[in-house]
Amino acid sequence: MATRAVVSGVVAMAAVALVAQPQARAEQAAPLTVPSVKSWTPGGTGFTLGVHARVLYAGDGLRDAAVDLADGLRAVTGNDVVAQSGSSGGPGDVVLRNGPVVGAPNAPESYRIAVGDTLDLQGSDTAGTFYATRSALQMLRRNTTIPGGTVTDWPDYRERSLMLDVGREFMPVDMLRDQIRRMAQLKLNLLHLHFSDTFGFRLESVSHPEITAPEHYSKQDMHDLIEYAARYQVEIVPEVDFPGHMNGILAAHPELKLRSAAGVVSDSAIDISNPRSYDLMRDILEEFLPQFPGRYWHLGADEFLLQGTRVVSMDEYPQLGEYARATYGPQAQPVDAYLGLINWGAEIVRAHGKRPRIWNDGLHTGEGTITPDRDIVIDFWSRAGIPQLPLPFFGNARTASDLIATGHQVKNAAFTPTYYVTGRPATIGNIPAPLAYELWDPTLFVDGTRLAPDQNASNLGSGLHVWCDDPTAQTPARIAASITMPLRVMAQKTWGPAKPVTYLEFAALADAVAEPV
Template sequence: MSTRAAMASGVVMMLAAVTMVFGAQGQAGAEQVVPQAIPSLKSWVPGGSSFALGAHARVLYAQDVLRDSATDLAEGLRAVTGNDVVAQSGSVGESGDLVLRTGSVPAAPESPEAYRISVSETLELTGVDVAGTFYATRSALQLLRRGTTLPGGVVTDWPEYRERGLMLDVGREYMPVDMLRAQIRRMGQLKLNVLHLHLSDRFGFRLGSDRHPEVTAQEHYSKQELRDLIAYAAHYQVEIVPEVDFPGHMNGILAAHSELKLRSVNGVVSDAAIDIADPRSYDLMRDILEEFLPLFPGRYWHLGADEFLLDGLRVASFEDYPQIGAYARATYGPQAQPVDALLGLINWGAAIVREHGKRPRIWNDGLHTGEGTIAIDSDIVVDFWSRAGIAQLPLPYFGIARTAVDLIASGHEVRNAAFTPTYFVTGGPTSIGNVPAPIAYELWDPAVFVDGSRLTPQQNAGNLGSGLFVWCDDPTVRTPAQIAVSITMPLRVMAQKTWGPARAGSYLEFAALSDAVAEPVS
């Protein structure tokens, strides 16, 4: 297909297979049993006594902050082995026990998510921080799922990227809380740490609002449901990043505020875009931000800022809205360009986000090379999905949007949200661009962006990571349960890509191992 061909020609290179370093020389012809997990383990050094899970094993936690991780591991081991495994406080195990602790992890780069598993008569799981210890339990559970005996040695593991995520478009298709919880559990098993919720779009504003109940969709999440979900996610080391998209994709909000819809000079009314030249628009957007920013304790708030002038398949330009140009000149000076109104809105929203102790994020397509007289604030994280720009048809492989290299050089951190292959569209015409998991696995890694450009290692330090972005353009095509099944292998591939190494054996080997050790689909 043409979209897949474009992706293949843009990405250009296949990554070489990653070889694990085993660190010890065995006798000639001797074979070492290498522990395997998904995502794959960075380092395995064999040696010493083997481990056999005791029939009445204990999972000991040396610090109280690890109690939940120990309890969860004990439950998982009981489920997959049938052994009588219990969790309890303690730091010295006996043969067949597992011990959880935090501490230093030699031979790993500096990361709070790094961990070590020392395999001997006991299984010692040590993380730099709580997150690292939790990930050690996920690997241990996978290893023991294949058999309750492990060869002696030491696993050292750490992530390549800081952000490894899943985005769900619940604005177009409401997904029940139970389904979200199931995905969080799956994310924990795969060492994915960011759940990005796109909470407002064409078919609904999914937050239960007290200030503006008129904008809340019939199917929505109450504040208590969200508090509970946030706490549940934290148990699995998953941070929730909320997104309420401004100033486009606001159909669910503007259905109750038609007076604020963007109107062209010819009288064409947008159902998706708010009029950023109208002061009342800022009052409504501020109300929404101020109400919901305190609800989410995480580090980020996503402001959207994408496809402002794209309404369905109708593409407009700033020339169609002279009031926006007039507003930009009145606000930012006589030399201002119409796009400055959008850039100023981004900075305006970012300031409100910072007032609540969070860092702002946006999509990249509204940032055009050489356009505008003001710059957006450099602390804004940019999710980079397209080179097309907001005033072009959505062909994301080329166009006028600033490059990832340019944004990083300007001080921004970016996340690689390349339309191909990180997007999974559940239905509608754009779903033709879905890249099969084997192709993504063989041909792509998070340093390669949508236009085929690859960041240098120095530039890639400004790349937070990537993940799977699930868009529900046509919410009638798949139910939430069907979506959950459909993203099983794409999500596993993205977990491997972002934790690293980017490729561990052939895809067939990876898929077989995934089915043997990875998370349940439900």
């Protein structure tokens, strides 16, 4: 407790020091934002927000961004700011437009802010222009005058995410909306919702109403949330976990639970040797895939045979080997039943115009005759896989480098430090935000290996993964408060540069500008 108090005091002093820095320093350095900007060229006339300023938008597609910026500027400055259609402003006005961003590496989501009599915000696409408004709001939040110059900015990684485990702990829609607005302020672009796990299936099902948990999201809830997220340039990635972590579904279908040769029944794993299991899984996919308009569907595929802390051998389930040989040929191994399921699900996802994703821990070196389809994105969190050793740092799961070499794109979802777990033993992996800031970046994977630059081109990015192993440990409000700094650190690490200032300076600046208004 004493250490936390000291750190808090130092952060507070750093905040005061940052706010009190002489104007001369601000004129020489890049404007301060979270995440920090890539390029700043000082020079020319500075900008002062008009007392009666306009936010002009060139095209209806930018109207929402202009309205949000005007609302934010009114809230943080007290100036009378309105949003209007138009492409030419006067002194003290802000102009939003889309167009090529000179100096950026032809990257989506890039933007330029030209600081002069007017503040000119131009994005390579609508997302880029929106992110320009977030940077402008952060700059003007601290001072309504910005020194003259040009910001050019773009992300290091395509995916900058937050995952919430709503399958174990239901999180109200209002909390999800709050996190979307927080993500937008930090230029995070993917909200991964883990809808199904130990304590419930959280989506309203028409085809199988018996699996819907008492606390769940209605069809209308999801429709509205998807639209809300899109306004803030956040894409929702849905996950319904197969063939493990299916407690919330299998409670209504005990006849489909996987049973060992010794008669031990799994509450979490579905029997993938039973054709009726595929009927149920297909029904779920076919019902919910059309509901989500984003690019991805996450099939889960993690910890299929995990019982407690023990990874059970497939040899305990002879029906899996029998099914694999009957379906894929006499040379098939028991694990091929699992690998074939992944490709089976991926084909359904693909038929709906989306790209499949899975977790990596079930893909083991040298096992199986079936190769997972190359277009499947692998969220890499663990090297586990050896029976009796479910630790994420060791094991025989294929490495990130190996998966990339065989054609997959990966996302760095390292157990440490990208996980925040609310309770139970896995909380040991909750690395303090200062350590993550100082010691980690998205090229460093959970087993200590680091991708080379050419390999990292296949690394989509990273983010914060919130797991509610014990749903009684923290309330949703407490979770939201606890992830404040980890989320900011992940935003900085995935947008880049990875560590522009000391952690104390970063934390103080983030406290001043990083929360939505």
